[in-house]
Amino acid sequence: MVETSRLRVLTKPKKQEVAVPDFFRCPISLELMRDPVTLCTGQTYDRYSIEKWFEKGHNTCPSTMQVLDSTELVPNHTLRRLIQDWCVSNRCNGVERIPTPKQPAEPRQVKQMLQDVAMGRDSYGVLRKLRNIAKESDRNRRVISDAGAIPVLGNFVFSPDSLGKNLEACEEALGILAVLPLQNMTRKLFYVGPKQLTALSWLLCRGSLDGRINAALLLASLATDDEMKLSVGATAGVFEGLVKLLKEDSYARAIKAGLKAFLAICGPKKNRVKAVEAGVVSAIVELLPEAERSNTERALTLMELLCTCADGRTAVSAHALAVPVLVRIILRVSDCATEHAISCLWAVCQHAPKECVDEAAVQAGILTQLLHLIQVESNSRTKQKATELLRQLRHRGDLPLHKGAAVAFAVCFVDASGMMASADGRNHVFLRVSR
Numbered sequence: 001m002v003e004t005s006r007l008r009v010l011t012k013p014k015k016q017e018v019a020v021p022d023f024f025r026c027p028i029s030l031e032l033m034r035d036p037v038t039l040c041t042g043q044t045y046d047r048y049s050i051e052k053w054f055e056k057g058h059n060t061c062p063s064t065m066q067v068l069d070s071t072e073l074v075p076n077h078t079l080r081r082l083i084q085d086w087c088v089s090n091r092c093n094g095v096e097r098i099p100t101p102k103q104p105a106e107p108r109q110v111k112q113m114l115q116d117v118a119m120g121r122d123s124y125g126v127l128r129k130l131r132n133i134a135k136e137s138d139r140n141r142r143v144i145s146d147a148g149a150i151p152v153l154g155n156f157v158f159s160p161d162s163l164g165k166n167l168e169a170c171e172e173a174l175g176i177l178a179v180l181p182l183q184n185m186t187r188k189l190f191y192v193g194p195k196q197l198t199a200l201s202w203l204l205c206r207g208s209l210d211g212r213i214n215a216a217l218l219l220a221s222l223a224t225d226d227e228m229k230l231s232v233g234a235t236a237g238v239f240e241g242l243v244k245l246l247k248e249d250s251y252a253r254a255i256k257a258g259l260k261a262f263l264a265i266c267g268p269k270k271n272r273v274k275a276v277e278a279g280v281v282s283a284i285v286e287l288l289p290e291a292e293r294s295n296t297e298r299a300l301t302l303m304e305l306l307c308t309c310a311d312g313r314t315a316v317s318a319h320a321l322a323v324p325v326l327v328r329i330i331l332r333v334s335d336c337a338t339e340h341a342i343s344c345l346w347a348v349c350q351h352a353p354k355e356c357v358d359e360a361a362v363q364a365g366i367l368t369q370l371l372h373l374i375q376v377e378s379n380s381r382t383k384q385k386a387t388e389l390l391r392q393l394r395h396r397g398d399l400p401l402h403k404g405a406a407v408a409f410a411v412c413f414v415d416a417s418g419m420m421a422s423a424d425g426r427n428h429v430f431l432r433v434s435r
Contacts (some may be wrong), residue, residue, distance in 0.1 A: 201237040223264040259299055281315040
C-alpha cells in the first residue's frame with residue numbers, strides 16, 4: 001500500500017483533501033515535484049530544490065549524505081509523466097496540471113553559440129536564440145555567464161561595426177548582458193572606457209525602447225564605484241537619455257530602468273547637479289501621480305537624494321507642482337513613500353525657505369497630514385522631521401485660503417523626547433480651526 005501525505009486543495013464549493021503519493025514529493029521541499037531529476041545516487045529531487053542545495057556549497061546527496069562523484073542532473077521523464085497524469089485525474093478537485101519543463105541550457109551548446117558570435121556567424125540569429133535561453137531561468141543565465149559570455153558580448157556591443165552595421169544584433173547582445181549576474185566582475189572581464197560609455201550613451205538616446213532600457217540597466221550595473229560613476233556622469237547624453245526614459249509613462253519597465261540607473265550614478269554630488277540640470281526633478285514630479293507603487297518609492301528615493309544638494313532643493317521649490325504632489329503622497333502610498341516624501345519636504349522647507357513653498361504646502365493640506373502622521377507614525381526619524389515641519393509652518397496661519405476651506409493648525413510644544421505635548425504636560429494636541 002502506498003503511503004501518502006495530505007495536501008489541502010481549495011475548491012469553490014468546499015474544502016477537500018487530496019491524497020498525494022509521497023514519492024511525488026521532493027525530499028527537500030516536501031512539495032509536489034514540477035521538474036523531477038535524478039542524481040547519480042538514484043535519488044530523485046525537484047530540480048529547483050537540488051540546485052539550491054548545490055548553490056549552498058554541498059557536494060552530497062541530501063537523502064543519503066553520500067559524496068557525489070558527479071552533480072549531473074538527469075531528467076526523470078517517467079516520474080514527471082506520472083505526476084502530470086495524477087494532476088489531470090484530480091483536476092476536478094482543483095489540482096492544476098504541472099507544465100512540461102523546458103530543458104536547461106547545455107554548456108557545450110552555449111559555448112558554441114558564443115563562438116559563432118565571436119566569429120561573426122549569423123550574429124543576430126544566434127544572439128536572439130541565446131537571449132531567449134537567458135529569459136527562461138536563473139540557471140540558464142548562470143550557464144551563459146559561466147561559459148564566458150560577458151567578455152564576448154561586451155566586445156560585440158562596443159564594436160564600431162556592431163553599432164554601425166548590425167544595430168539589431170547589438171541590442172540583442174545588450175539585452176543578454178542586462179540580465180546576466182554581472183555584479184562587480186564586469187570591468188575585469190572587458191574594458192569599459194570613454195569609447196564604450198559613449199557607445200552606451202548613443203544606444204540610450206537613439207536605440208529602440210528595448211535597447212534604451214537595457215542600456216540604462218547596464219549603466220546601473222557598471223556604476224559600482226565613485227570612479228566609474230563619475231565617468232558615466234561625464235559621458236555626454238547619459239542624463240538626457242535617462243530623463244527621456246522617465247517620460248515613457250506607458251512603460252513601467254522603462255521608468256524602472258531609468259530610476260535604477262539614476263540611483264546608481266547619482267552618488268557623487270557632481271552627478272546630482274548634472275541630473276538636476278538635465279531636468280530629472282520635473283520628470284519625477286510628472287510621473288509620481290500615475291506611477292505604480294514600486295516606481296513611486298524609487299522616484300521618491302531619488303528625489304530625496306537630489307534634495308541633499310542645493311541645486312536639487314532649488315529645483316523642487318521652483319516647480320509649481322512638486323510640493324503639492326509630495327504632500328498628497330503622505331500616508332497614501334506606503335510607509336516607505338511617506339518617509340521619503342517627508343524627508344524631501346523637510347529638506348526643501350529647512351534649507352530652501354520660501355514663503356511660496358510654505359504656502360503651497362499648506363494649501364495642499366500638509367498641516368492635517370503632519371498631525372495625522374505624528375499620531376500614527378512609528379518611525380522616530382520621520383516623526384521628528386514631521387514635528388519640525390509643523391513648528392516651521394504653524395506661524396503661517398494668515399496664509400490665503402480657498403473660500404470656505406478649513407485648515408487645522410497645531411499650537412503645541414515639543415518636549416525633549418520629541419513628543420507632542422500641551423502646556424499642562426498632557427500628551428495631546430490643541431487644534432485651532434480658521435475659516
